[in-house]
Amino acid sequence: MNDLLLRVLKGEETERVPVWMMRQAGRYLPDYLKLKAQYDFFTRVQTPELATAITLQPVDQVGVDAAIIFSDILVIPQAMGKEVLMEEGKGPSLPVTIQTQKDVDALITENVEENLKYVMDALSLTKKELAGRVPLIGFAGAPWTILCYMVEGKGSKTWDKAKQFAYTQPLVAHSLLQKITDITIAYLKAQVKAGADTVQVFDSWAGSLSPADFKIYAQPYLLQIADALKGDVPVILFPKGTWYALKDLSESGAAGIGIDWCVSPQAAREFTGSKITLQGNFDPSKLLAPIPEIRKAVKEMIDGFGKHRYIANLGHGIMPNVPVDHARAFVEAVKEFGTK
């Protein structure tokens, strides 16, 4: 079994740097696009056979060292009782948003394992199909990021409505964040029971907050999740855009931290010392560069992070317009330059 990822997360020495890519299942893969043409988004997510097939595609076709279950962070608002729409080309939306304590009180936090049974089924099926080839990663959105969607109802450049909600009703915001945290912990524990070997928490919009507000509205909930799961599996935290929090997070219960591309590998190491495994941070847009440029940048990235306690990845999700052979060149370059 290729357990490079899990060994690196435990801090063990490995023969080579493991590699996977955020959003590796989907978008840019022709076989995914065929399924996308046949089935709508939630059918793909909620049908274990489809989610499994999509999850396995990058393992088989791109050669990554881990599978990450095909799902969406917005299954949590759904499990809490909110309708989530996913219209092609428009991004996700929630027709009814959270604005008051009453709205928060009405949210469901029980029975997440049953309500999201299709995710557990997809994990179990994927685990079986993988047959030990590579580890399986589960995931969830971080509380702040989920709050952003639940309050704004759709994507935003500034998340100013979510922030206004937090700044004007901090107690309501904290009660919502705690509810999301509680259900997310239960959800991730259920994912582990269903077969996830490690879990990643995506705080995609953490970077919308100032450092002071990140400490109030995001970090405490990330730490709760890391602490609650650390006895089960290694936890990777990915709070995008929060270079200033790297030191604090490196001293948390997390086993790894995802780094976006706006931090140099050297600076990321400086902020975190050798205390934690780092993951990242290739500029997703650089996969559009010619292959020799990709290879050169991969080598520089590995030289920057070093080959110990390091997982090669992108600094954010892979984009739909990346040619598959460029994705493959990225993975192959890590395997070449990341071998000890």
Next chain:
Amino acid sequence: MNDLLLRVLKGEETERVPVWMMRQAGRYLPDYLKLKAQYDFFTRVQTPELATAITLQPVDQVGVDAAIIFSDILVIPQAMGKEVLMEEGKGPSLPVTIQTQKDVDALITENVEENLKYVMDALSLTKKELAGRVPLIGFAGAPWTILCYMVEGKGSKTWDKAKQFAYTQPLVAHSLLQKITDITIAYLKAQVKAGADTVQVFDSWAGSLSPADFKIYAQPYLLQIADALKGDVPVILFPKGTWYALKDLSESGAAGIGIDWCVSPQAAREFTGSKITLQGNFDPSKLLAPIPEIRKAVKEMIDGFGKHRYIANLGHGIMPNVPVDHARAFVEAVKEFGTK
């Protein structure tokens, strides 16, 4: 004359911290919205009487310590011969983008003072109307940010087409960046001649680049502009999202650096020492908080930066949905807590 801003940019001690707000002229002001209902965007920008009236509004109505000329960074692509559209609610767009060296070669870099005479006329008229009340700030977009729009043709979350252009055709990208730099220097010098007391360079999309690529595609051109202008007026650089470059920029020809809200004031000072004036960095969304919260956060910001070599401002442009009395509360809080 209230010349607090200019004295702080020179590094002089002042009796109080000066304050202005990016995008202070426009959007959130009822009197601006009245003009907006009557005249389209480019009429407002290109009619000196209108641009002057809009520029003066926040000085008269909000009490800021500087006027910044009402204009747009995309007047430079226009002066270079590209059509720019500004459709209500859709953001700016350029119907014909730059893709090749031939496209770059066809760009106009001469006669910017004549081609953008309406900006100079607006500056002269505003200067006259201000009658020394507060200093007048001129501005331009930074070369990387202007390239982003010229290559993508419209706003983008990732600027991946602009980056693909740079990564696949670096020589073409550099020739475009140099052309933009040359015309921007001439443009800013003309603004100074017309009455600008200081100029700010907005690199709004600098943060889309990795630290290594910022050094290649953005920083050198920012430094060229700062060096070219420093004999004329103090230059403020505002490369949003590039905390990692603060040290380098603090050693440049710039007199001041604008800081976004994703850096703590303390960290910004640590990165730059006491070598340069810092400007910023109130979270624009925090102007939606209740006024007592705004006042508290202003005090914390001033305590963090200190009262020497510091200009209070937002960390990005003011948003259209900010109540005017909140903007005024921000300005008044700086005047209260920023007095020595």
